[in-house]
Amino acid sequence: MSSTTHPVSERETSDRPDAMAETIESWMNDLSTLTDEARASEEFQAWLDVHSRFHEYSFRNTLLIKQQCPTATKVAGYRAWQTEFDRQVQTGESAIWIWAPIITERCPTCHEGRQYHEASDCVDRTPTEEWSRGVVGFKPVPVFDASQTEGEPLPSLETTVYGDGKPLVARLLECARLLGIEVRVIDEQEWPLGAAKGVCQYRGSNSPLVLVRRSTNFADMASTLIHEYAHALLHMDRSVSPEERAKREVEAESVAYVVGRHFGLDVDNAALYIARWEGDDTDVLTERLARIATASEQVITSVEERMAAVA
Numbered sequence: 340m341s342s343t344t345h346p347v348s349e350r351e352t353s354d355r356p357d358a359m360a361e362t363i364e365s366w367m368n369d370l371s372t373l374t375d376e377a378r379a380s381e382e383f384q385a386w387l388d389v390h391s392r393f394h395e396y397s398f399r400n401t402l403l404i405k406q407q408c409p410t411a412t413k414v415a416g417y418r419a420w421q422t423e424f425d426r427q428v429q430t431g432e433s434a435i436w437i438w439a440p441i442i443t444e445r446c447p448t449c450h451e452g453r454q455y456h457e458a459s460d461c462v463d464r465t466p467t468e469e470w471s472r473g474v475v476g477f478k479p480v481p482v483f484d485a486s487q488t489e490g491e492p493l494p495s496l497e498t499t500v501y502g503d504g505k506p507l508v509a510r511l512l513e514c515a516r517l518l519g520i521e522v523r524v525i526d527e528q529e530w531p532l533g534a535a536k537g538v539c540q541y542r543g544s545n546s547p548l549v550l551v552r553r554s555t556n557f558a559d560m561a562s563t564l565i566h567e568y569a570h571a572l573l574h575m576d577r578s579v580s581p582e583e584r585a586k587r588e589v590e591a592e593s594v595a596y597v598v599g600r601h602f603g604l605d606v607d608n609a610a611l612y613i614a615r616w617e618g619d620d621t622d623v624l625t626e627r628l629a630r631i632a633t634a635s636e637q638v639i640t641s642v643e644e645r646m647a648a649v650a
Contacts, residue, residue, distance in 0.1 A: 355479040359436055362406050363399055367621040376614045383613050385409060387593055390632060391600035394639045398632035400437040407435045411484040413493070420483060426490030434481030441478055444470040451475060502603050504558030507642070510649075511564045514641035515549070520571045522549040522564070537563040539570040547571035558604050562595045565638055569594035572634045586615050590631055597635040602642070 370379060389405040390398065392412055404411050414435060420426045446456040448463035452475040456463075485493060515522040525531075530552045532538055536559070537551040549567040554560045569591040579587075592611060599606035616624065 355436055359403060359479055363402055366402060367624055371621050371624055380611060380613055384608055384611055387596050391597045394601055394636050398628040403437050404435055408484050413485045414482040416482050420488050426488040428483045428488050432483060432487040434483060436479050436481055438477040439480040440474045441476045442472055442474055445473045445475050446470060504561040504604060507561045507602050508557050510642045510645045511561060513645045517641045518568060518637060519546055520549055520568060521546045524551055524553050526553050537567045539567045541575060541577055562599050565595040565598045566591045568638055569634045572637060573630050589613055589615050590627055593631045594634045598638050601639055
């Protein structure tokens with residue numbers, strides 16, 4: 340569909356949610372049933388690559404972007420390209436459909452907007468003028484990638500690139516406290532854990548403790564820190580089977596891949612061995628992707644806050 344000269348029709352919008360849900364469900368089903376490990380890993384990595392460029396989006400939206408325009412770098416609505424960037428969507432371009440939140444005043448108990456609150460059995464009688472605004476649902480919206488537009492040059496879309504990893508290591512160490520993590524860097528001659536590069540230790544009610552071996556390969560050290568931060572953020576529950584622990588290693592490595600790519604590291608993908616997820620149904624896979632997206636966003640946001648503070 341082209342949205343360059345005509346508004347989106349009511350029917351187009353009303354039919355769109357089912358198609359979008361089917362896109363996500365189909366991809367998740369394929370990932371859970373693919374027997375070709377190379378193809379499954381390729382599909383998974385392609386999503387991670389897109390998510391590294393759109394970390395502030397939900398995993399569902401980055402999956403939708405990946406399926407419709409895998410090379411996308413920046414997306415915005417038709418009018419936003421005109422008013423905010425002085426650019427025009429080129430004739431004939433098809434929209435990329437993603438979910439946008441519906442934000443309005445909502446009941447503090449059932450968290451529904453006025454219409455659904457009044458039709459529900461919610462007993463909360465707080466006056467609507469005292470309600471605060473929040474998300475009550477999602478709607479499909481059309482957006483376009485920068486490559487589909489023309490006009491004024493874009494401001495720089497690239498985040499600061501830390502190819503050698505050294506500045507990124509410094510920012511990661513600084514933001515540990517923001518993430519509720521204690522971190523210690525240990526010199527190689529004092530490192531007690533053999534070939535391991537890092538470890539996350541859980542300490543009950545205390546903050547998780549991340550130990551990382553000091554290295555002159557700062558890109559590798561940055562990836563190790565991110566990997567262990569992911570464990571600290573996602574995997575506090577240690578009462579799981581050895582099989583599940585192995586599956587969680589892929590989650591942590593996926594977070595390291597997304598964050599590393601976002602900051603310009605040449606990230607090794609050898610550990611993205613999703614055959615370990617074999618047997619997980621689509622609900623479990625959905626939870627894993629959501630965790631990867633959540634942890635990646637937490638780490639990236641914290642690092643960028645530190646970048647802004649020292650700029």
